[in-house]
Amino acid sequence: MNYKEIIDQNREAYLEELFEVLSQKSISAQDDGIRECAELVADKLKDAGMKHVELMETETHPVVYGEYHVSDDVPTILIYGHYDVQPPDPIEAWDSPPFEPTVRDGRIYARGAGDNKGQMMAQVLAIRTYLEAKGTLPVNVKFLIEGEEEIGSANLVDFVDAHREKLKADLVYASDGPMLPDNHPYVLLGVRGILYVELEVEEAAFDNHSGNKGNIVPNPAWKLIDLLQTMRDADGNVLIDGFYDDVLPPTDEEMALLEKLPFDLEEVKRNVGHDGISMSKADYYRKLCFEPTFNIAGFTSGYGGEGSKTIIPKDAKVKIDIRLVMNQDPDRIFELLKTHVKKHTPDVTVKQFGKMWPSRTSADMPFIEPIRQAVEKSFGKEAFIQPSLGGSLPDAIWTKVLGVPSVLVPYANVDEANHSPNENIMVENFYNGIETTCHVLDVIKNSDM
């Protein structure tokens, strides 16, 4: 029997297994049901046929680790997922209880249905399906299912770093997040990084009267604005020395991938809530995937209420989030920015509020197009390859810390309502996800890793 036939035979049983996991609370932010869920997921991995399964402790919530070693001569795939979920609040907004999974109109409703239990269990049940079909796996498979993704994966870098030998693989494969609009599946090869900083200038000890002290005491908002203008020109180019030094331009192959992506300008306008947007598909994706940003996320100084208040503000602060592309290093960019500030306006303080490295897996890896075909076939809908997300995810844990290519293939429908009431996954997406994972194992076997 092929994978699809086996899945069809097991529809009820597979759904029951998923429902068991969905019924088990695992709210990482509230440490509610975490260990129970980790143990349950470990059992599911064993039941699926994984040979070695264990809970591995971290500073907080355990990682569920599973391994099926076939041979040293075949490639190894490391499958990543998470078993923790967001709190279900506001509970009263749910049409059925968040931890009592319910099928309505072809969708499974439950907290974690889409993010990430439904997708993670599709990965797990693919092992059972594959073993039923072929008796053994085609490649070495490792599972790393963590329990604190929803609270920022705080321990994941250290965990991966501490177990790099054990986690060694040729590819990291993850399924999380929603598909593209119209539920087109896609293969994601990377993310932009981020560096989030706050610049603050404190002038006087208090707000001063803008008349009686006007021209006497310096204005911190003007000081910040003058500084900001040295950092970026009116066309949006960043003027910090060395900012673009490490930027890797897209390859011809990556640009060609962009051209294949779906694009509807009217939909973009609705998406961003702005009628004035006008750009070509190539520009849109190039700006989103391959160009850094230098965004003001907040500027605050003085009086922001209704009407007037005549003050010289005592301080001003600006929050800047900088999305980084390959090979920009947030640590280096932070140093360049500090150097720039020190040179131009030394009394401005610079704080860092977070960073992530950009990550990108080369589009000419041999397994990418076969994976795209596998997901397209399993979902019966045109599938795309996106070289990078505009946003940031800790994908560099795999590509930089572990040093392994990484691809992400979302199995959840675009309206999965993750983090919201009535979170759901389409029943067929769950089954199609199982089938996709089976095909991916074959792809890895056949690719020259």
Next chain:
Amino acid sequence: MNYKEIIDQNREAYLEELFEVLSQKSISAQDDGIRECAELVADKLKDAGMKHVELMETETHPVVYGEYHVSDDVPTILIYGHYDVQPPDPIEAWDSPPFEPTVRDGRIYARGAGDNKGQMMAQVLAIRTYLEAKGTLPVNVKFLIEGEEEIGSANLVDFVDAHREKLKADLVYASDGPMLPDNHPYVLLGVRGILYVELEVEEAAFDNHSGNKGNIVPNPAWKLIDLLQTMRDADGNVLIDGFYDDVLPPTDEEMALLEKLPFDLEEVKRNVGHDGISMSKADYYRKLCFEPTFNIAGFTSGYGGEGSKTIIPKDAKVKIDIRLVMNQDPDRIFELLKTHVKKHTPDVTVKQFGKMWPSRTSADMPFIEPIRQAVEKSFGKEAFIQPSLGGSLPDAIWTKVLGVPSVLVPYANVDEANHSPNENIMVENFYNGIETTCHVLDVIKNSDM
């Protein structure tokens, strides 16, 4: 008997008259006791010897008007004051009830003691004193005592405009506000004007994710910053076409006056709460009296809380207060600013939140130095002439609407705590104010108006 001797003889009686007025509530913001106080002040003007006294209605609170006509051949002085007061809150912070005037340690404590009943009654009782000394007044005297100064003198321009014939005078004389540091008296010849505007740019209909939409949707904070940089250079010079066209440079005489003003850099630093201030006396007063400002009173866009939020803000706004010097016209400056914005960033909206014309009475008017000497003699302390306040007052009502020179001589001690709990005026300041006003009448008589 000279003025001082008469005042000495009447110390108790004068204080009693002031206490009567201080005991009468007159909170304009709450319309509490206003008409009762207006009638009481009218009685005080009559008691002092003013020949014609009337309440003149405005849209809201009545003006108390008084007149003493001597002859068409002598100059006319129009004395301005106000009988309304600020609300006394927080009442529990007062050491004695705000409407039960109390003398402690040489100070009269009551709401309105300094602002403005104590100073206004010194003007009124000067008439009684002068008449007791000389039997008649040396010049024609008019009183305009309004009842809504503390709520912005909303009806005063229209009132003055509607009664310009009746209010015709050669000089407007007012006593309000505190003296200079160390309780040095001074003669104030003008104020800076003000134009208060808000620039706002609205981009998207909502805040956008800075990663998934970064580089796609324009950032309104950057747009405002780019616009602001076209309006002012890093040295603080305003770049709006025509902004400086009408600026009247100070005369040599005015610059010489600045050099005579008291100046203590350490005190300036404490006053503005900023250790880094460093400037000469001439620079300090020139920047304050004779140079316009272009101050950011508030800049608000996006997230201003703790930590990070990764958004492209949907809008940004900046509040700018522009202090104007002679002969800048707030209406013209507003037009220039709108033209500038329209040229550079037409999608920025411009709102006006208030304006006042600058006002200055020429320092070479013949009565100014004699008034300085009069106040110096009455207060027994070196008195100064300041060509302009850094702040803004509706002084142009006199110099521009009525077309009359105007001087302001504050009688209240520097720590009068106006608008605050435990508002007070030093008892001796009240008496010295009476004496000063008497001398001023003589000065006007002797000046070539």
